[in-house]
Amino acid sequence: MSLRIEDHPLLDFSDKRKKPVKFYFNDREYKGYEGEPIAVALYANGVKKLSESPVKHRSRGLFCAIGKCASCRVVVNGIPNIRACQEPVREGLKVRSSKGLEKLEIKESSPPRISRPEEIETEILIIGAGPAGAIAAIKAADMGAKVLLVDYASRIGGQLIKQTHKFFGWRKYYAGYRGIKIAKILEEEIRKRANIEVWLNSPVVGYYEGNIFAVLKDKRKIVYVKPKKVIIAPGAVERFAIFENNDLPGIMGAGGAQTLMNVWGVKPGERVLVVGSGNVGLIVSYQMAQAGIEVKAIVEALPYIGGYFVHAAKVRRLGIPILTKHTIIRAEGTESVKKAIIAEIDEKWRPIPGTEKEFIVDAIIVAVGMYPDTTLTRMMGITHKFVKELGGFVPLRKRTLETTREGVYIAGDVSCIEEASTALMEGIIAGINAAKSLGYNNPVLENEAQEAIKDLEKFRSGPRYAHIKRALENVII
Ligand SMILES: Cc1cc2nc3c(=O)[nH]c(=O)nc-3n(C[C@H](O)[C@H](O)[C@H](O)COP(=O)(O)OP(=O)(O)OC[C@H]3O[C@@H](n4cnc5c(N)ncnc54)[C@H](O)[C@@H]3O)c2cc1C
Ligand code: FES
Structure with missing residues (x-):
C-alpha cells in the first residue's frame, strides 16, 4: 500500500519523482525516488519501523523528519547511526535496521584519513x-x-x-x-x-x-x-507529549508530518489523531484533510482552543471535532501505531475514568510545542x-x-x-x-x-x- 499523495490541490510533486531507484531495507527490495530521504521512501512504502532502541528494543521510526531527534537512525551501506530522514536514497543502497549498539568496522586496508581540514x-x-x-x-x-x-x-x-x-x-x-x-x-x-x-x-x-x-x-x-x-x-x-507508548512508529511531530506531506508528498497516515490545538496543530490538521487524510479528532487538554479562531473555524468546517479538556492516554500497536485511546480530564489534568474513547488510527500527530x-x-x-x-x-x-x-x-x-x-x-x-x-x-x-x-x-x-x-x-x- 503506497502512502504517496498523487493529487494535491496546491502542490505538485512530479519534480521529486523524476528518477525511480531500487534500494534494499533489511534485504528486501523497495522503490523510491532519487534524492528523497530513506525514511520518506520507506514510509511511502508503508514501512514505519526503522530500528529498535538499543536497550529495551522498542520500535523506532520517524519523529521530527529534520535531523534533530535521532529517532530514525539506521545502518547505511555498513555505516551505523545514519539519520534516515536526512540521507537520500540512491540506486542499490543497502539499508538495515539497528538493533543495539553497532560495531565499528575498521578495515585494515582503509587508508588513514587523518589530514588537516x-x-x-x-x-x-x-x-x-x-x-x-x-x-x-x-x-x-x-x-x-x-x-x-x-x-x-x-x-x-x-x-x-x-x-x-x-x-x-x-x-x-x-x-x-x-x-x-x-x-x-x-x-x-x-x-x-x-x-x-x-x-x-x-x-x-x-x-x-x-x-x-x-x-x-x-x-x-x-x-x-x-x-x-x-x-x-x-x-x-519539537516536543514529545507524555503518554503510554508515545514512541511507537507512526507517532510524529506536527513539523515531521508537514515535512513528509508537503515537502515529499507522502501521507503520515490514512486515519490520524492530532494532539494539540495550537496554530500548528490546527494548520497541520487542515493540511492533512486537504491531502485526503481522515483526521479523526484534535484533542486539547486546555478548556479552550489554543490557536487562532480563523484556523479553528476552517478545521471545524471540514467536520473535524476539536475535543477540549481531553488528552491522549495511550497508543497501541507493536511495530507501529494502530489505536489511540483518549479521555476527558479534570481540572488537575487527571483522566476521568469511564470517559475513555478509542480511535483506530495509523498515525498520531503531536503538536504540543517546541x-x-x-x-x-x-x-x-x-x-x-x-x-x-x-x-x-x-x-x-x-x-x-x-x-x-x-x-x-x-x-x-x-x-x-x-x-x-x-x-x-x-x-x-x-x-x-x-x-x-x-x-x-x-x-x-x-x-x-x-x-x-x-x-x-x-x-x-x-x-x-x-x-x-x-x-x-x-x-x-
Ligand atoms: C508545523 C509548523 C507550522 C508553523 N506555522 C507557522 C505559521 O503559520 N506562521 C508563522 O509565522 N510561523 C509558523 N511556524 C513557526 C515558524 O516556522 C518558525 O517560527 C520559523 O520558521 C523560525 O525561523 P528560524 O529561522 O528561527 O528557524 P527554522 O525555520 O527552523 O530554520 C532553522 C534552520 O537552521 C538549520 N540548522 C539547524 N541546526 C543547524 C546546524 N547545526 N548546522 C546547520 N544548519 C542548522 C535547519 O536545517 C533550518 O533550516 C510553524 C512552525 C512549525 C514547526
Ligand atoms: S532525526 Fe530523523 S526523525 Fe528526527
Missing part, C-alpha cells in the same frame, strides 16, 4: 537558513559584509518550505504569502547577492578554541570556518536562562541580539519560540548589527534595524504575546 575565513558566518538566518544574510550583505550562510538542509527556508498556508501578520514581513513562497523569495534575494556564499547540506558539527567552527561541507568533508562575527539561527526542536535549539549556543559557552514563556533555556542577549559572547548573535526560534514574522524581524536586527560591528555603515539599513526593534515591541504588545514581552525582560543584558 581546509581552513577558511569569513566576515560573518550565519548558521541556519530559515527565515531568521536568510534575512540576516541579506541584510548583512546589503551593509557590505562578506557572508557565509550554512544549513544542513538541502534548501533555503527552514520550516517555511513546508508551510502551504498564507501567513498572518504585517505585509512588510510577507503576511499574505504562503510559507513556501516566502522561502522562494528569500532564496532568490540571496542568490542575487555576490557577497553571500551558501553551503547547503552542510551541518555545523563542532566549535573549537580560536572561534573555529567545524562544518561538514556537503556532508562529506570537514572545513574549519573562522568568522569575525556569527549569527546563530538553528530554529527549534523548544529553542540551543545545541550550538550551549557548546559555545554562552550563558542561558530557563524561561518557560520563551520555550525553555534561551541565551541571554542584548537588544541588538548579541549574546554574552562578544560578536555572537542569535535570531529566530533559538531566541524565543514565536513565529516566522518575528524570526524575520530578529534576523534583520542581528544581520544589520553584526555587519555594523565590523565597521560597515548604512543609515537606511541601520534605521531599518531600529524599526524592526520597534516592530517587535509592537507585535509583542498585543494580548496574545504580552507574556513573551514580559518574559524577555529576564534575558536582556
